[in-house]
Amino acid sequence: MKIIRHPVEMHEFSSALGKSGKTVGLVPTMGALHEGHASLIKTARQNCDVVVTSIFVNPIQFGPTEDFVKYPRPFDKDCGVAEANGCDIVFTPGEREMYPENFSTFVEVENITDSLCGASRPGHFRGVATVVLKFFNIVAPHVAVFGQKDAQQCLVIRRMTRDLNLPVRLVFAPTMREKDGLAMSSRNAYLSSSERRDAALIYKGLSAAENLYRAGERSSAVLCDAIRGIIGASSLLIVEYVEIADMETLASVTTLSTPSLAAVAVRTAASGTRLIDNVVLGGTF
Amino acid sequence: MKIIRHPVEMHEFSSALGKSGKTVGLVPTMGALHEGHASLIKTARQNCDVVVTSIFVNPIQFGPTEDFVKYPRPFDKDCGVAEANGCDIVFTPGEREMYPENFSTFVEVENITDSLCGASRPGHFRGVATVVLKFFNIVAPHVAVFGQKDAQQCLVIRRMTRDLNLPVRLVFAPTMREKDGLAMSSRNAYLSSSERRDAALIYKGLSAAENLYRAGERSSAVLCDAIRGIIGASSLLIVEYVEIADMETLASVTTLSTPSLAAVAVRTAASGTRLIDNVVLGGTF
Numbered sequence: 001m002k003i004i005r006h007p008v009e010m011h012e013f014s015s016a017l018g019k020s021g022k023t024v025g026l027v028p029t030m031g032a033l034h035e036g037h038a039s040l041i042k043t044a045r046q047n048c049d050v051v052v053t054s055i056f057v058n059p060i061q062f063g064p065t066e067d068f069v070k071y072p073r074p075f076d077k078d079c080g081v082a083e084a085n086g087c088d089i090v091f092t093p094g095e096r097e098m099y100p101e102n103f104s105t106f107v108e109v110e111n112i113t114d115s116l117c118g119a120s121r122p123g124h125f126r127g128v129a130t131v132v133l134k135f136f137n138i139v140a141p142h143v144a145v146f147g148q149k150d151a152q153q154c155l156v157i158r159r160m161t162r163d164l165n166l167p168v169r170l171v172f173a174p175t176m177r178e179k180d181g182l183a184m185s186s187r188n189a190y191l192s193s194s195e196r197r198d199a200a201l202i203y204k205g206l207s208a209a210e211n212l213y214r215a216g217e218r219s220s221a222v223l224c225d226a227i228r229g230i231i232g233a234s235s236l237l238i239v240e241y242v243e244i245a246d247m248e249t250l251a252s253v254t255t256l257s258t259p260s261l262a263a264v265a266v267r268t269a270a271s272g273t274r275l276i277d278n279v280v281l282g283g284t285f
Numbered sequence: 286m287k288i289i290r291h292p293v294e295m296h297e298f299s300s301a302l303g304k305s306g307k308t309v310g311l312v313p314t315m316g317a318l319h320e321g322h323a324s325l326i327k328t329a330r331q332n333c334d335v336v337v338t339s340i341f342v343n344p345i346q347f348g349p350t351e352d353f354v355k356y357p358r359p360f361d362k363d364c365g366v367a368e369a370n371g372c373d374i375v376f377t378p379g380e381r382e383m384y385p386e387n388f389s390t391f392v393e394v395e396n397i398t399d400s401l402c403g404a405s406r407p408g409h410f411r412g413v414a415t416v417v418l419k420f421f422n423i424v425a426p427h428v429a430v431f432g433q434k435d436a437q438q439c440l441v442i443r444r445m446t447r448d449l450n451l452p453v454r455l456v457f458a459p460t461m462r463e464k465d466g467l468a469m470s471s472r473n474a475y476l477s478s479s480e481r482r483d484a485a486l487i488y489k490g491l492s493a494a495e496n497l498y499r500a501g502e503r504s505s506a507v508l509c510d511a512i513r514g515i516i517g518a519s520s521l522l523i524v525e526y527v528e529i530a531d532m533e534t535l536a537s538v539t540t541l542s543t544p545s546l547a548a549v550a551v552r553t554a555a556s557g558t559r560l561i562d563n564v565v566l567g568g569t570f
Binding site for chain 1: 292296300304385387388389390391392393394395396397414415418419422423425444445447448449450451452533534
C-alpha cells in the first residue's frame with residue numbers, strides 16, 4: 001500500500017490510473033478507522049480497480065468549541081486497517097497543502113444544511129462540502145463511498161454532486177453497528193462506560209420507530225415521541241434533536257408519505273460526546 | 286461546428302475526447318460575441334486540439350435590478366462568430382438543465398469578491414464562480430480562456446481554481462479595444478451615441494494613470510485622481526469606483542509596490558449602462 005501526502009502527487013498518480021483505463025474509488029475519512037470505515041473500503045474495493053482512502057482531519061468542518069484538537073489520529077493503526085481491507089493508496093495531505101495562505105473558496109449547499117446537524121453546527125457542512133469537492137478534484141475518483149451513519153452528509157454530497165455536475169458515482173454504504181446496536185463512530189472512544197452502555201438506547205429508539213412505521217404508524221409526532229421516550233430513560237443522554245425529515249429536502253415531515261429520514265443527535269451529559277444515528281423509513285438512501 | 290445543448294451529452298463528448306488524448310479548451314461566454322470573444326476563441330484554438338465555446342446567459346450572476354432579461358441573445362450570429370474563429374463545439378445548455386429543481390449549491394470566493402464590482406453587485410461573483418465550476422465539470426477542459434477586461438472575475442476564478450484544486454490551466458487574454466480605446470463589451474450596444482463617444486474617456490483615464498506610473502508616480506490617490514479627472518470631463522459618465530488594488534488580494538493599495546490593478550466602473554447617466562475597464566500597473570495577469 002502506497003502513502004501519498006501531496007495533492008499534486010495524488011492527482012498525477014490518479015490521472016495516470018484513469019488514463020490507463022483503471023477505475024478509482026475514493027473513501028474520504030478523518031482517520032480513526034473502525035469497522036464502519038473498513039466496510040466502506042471493502043465496498044470501494046468491490047466497485048473499483050484502485051482504492052484510495054483519504055485520511056485528513058478537516059479543520060474547516062469543526063466549530064470553535066468542537067473536538068478538532070482532541071480528535072484521534074492513530075495514523076499507523078489506520079494504515080493497517082486500510083491495507084487489511086484492500087486499500088491501495090492512503091492519501092493524507094497536510095493542512096497547509098489543503099488550505100494554503102489566503103484560502104478563501106467555500107462550497108455552500110443551502111436549505112438541506114439548515115436542519116438536523118446543520119442547525120447546531122453552523123459551517124460544518126460548508127467545511128464538509130468544500131473538502132469533499134477538493135478531494136474529488138485531487139483524486140478524480142470514478143466512485144466515492146460514504147457511510148449512511150452521516151445521513152445529512154450523504155444528502156449534502158449528493159445534492160452538491162448533482163448541482164455542480166461532478167463526474168463521480170456516489171455509493172452510500174449501510175451503517176455498521178456494535179453488538180448492542182450502537183452505530184460505529186470514531187467518537188464512541190470518548191464515552192465513559194456508563195455512557196457507552198446507555199448509548200445503545202439511540203438505536204433502540206430508532207428501531208422502535210421502524211417497528212411502529214412497519215405497523216402502519218405515519219405520524220411524525222408519534223414516531224418521534226417513541227424515540228424520545230426510549231432515549232429519555234437515560235439521564236446520561238441529552239437529546240439535541242429527534243426529527244423525521246423528507247429524504248430529498250430534509251424538510252420536517254408531519255405525516256410520512258414519502259421516504260423519510262428518522263434522525264437523532266444526542267450529547268452525553270458527562271463527556272459531552274455528540275452521537276448521531278438514523279434509519280430511513282419507507283425507502284433507502 | 287457542432288452545437289450541444291445538454292450537459293450530459295457535452296460531458297460524454299468531452300470525456301471521450303480527453304480519453305483519446307485530445308486537449309480541450311473552453312471559452313465560457315454569455316453570447317453576444319464580439320471581437321473580444323473572438324480573440325479568446327483564437328487563443329483557445331492555439332492552445333488546444335478542440336475548442337468549446339459555451340453560450341449561456343447565467344441568471345444567478347445578475348442582480349434583481351440588472352439586465353438579465355434585456356441581455357442580448359443573438360444565437361445564430363454568435364454561432365457564426367464562433368465558427369469563423371475556430372470553435373469546434375458551441376455548448377448552450379438551457380436554464381432548467383443548468384439549475385434543476387431544488388438547485389442549492391453555490392461557490393463562494395471570499396474577501397477578493399468584497400471590493401470593486403463585488404461591492405455593488407452582491408452575489409454576482411458567487412453566480413460567476415458557481416457557473417464556471419459547473420462548466421469546468423461538464424466540459425472537463427484542459428485549458429480555459431477568460432478576458433482580462435473582467436479583471437476581478439479572472440482573479441476570482443484563479444483563486445477558486447487554486448483553492449478547489451481544479452485540474453485546468455487558466456489563460457487570461459488581453460482586452461480588445463475599439464479604435465478610440467473603449468474596451469469591447471456586449472453592453473456597449475446599450476450606449477447612446479453621445480454615451481458611446483464619452484465612454485472612450487475611461488481608457489483615456491487608465492492610460493493617463495499608466496503614463497504617470499511609468500514616470501514614477503506610486504501614490505494611489507494621485508493616480509486615481511488623474512483617472513477621475515479625465516472621466517469627470519463627461520457629464521454622461523457617473524463613476525461607480527476608481528480603485529487601485531493589490532493584484533493578489535484586491536485589497537486597496539495606498540502606495541504601489543507590488544503589481545496593482547487600476548480598475549474603473551462607470552454607469553452612464555441616460556441609458557444606465559455599466560461599463561468596466563482596467564490596466565495592470567507594474568505587472569501582468
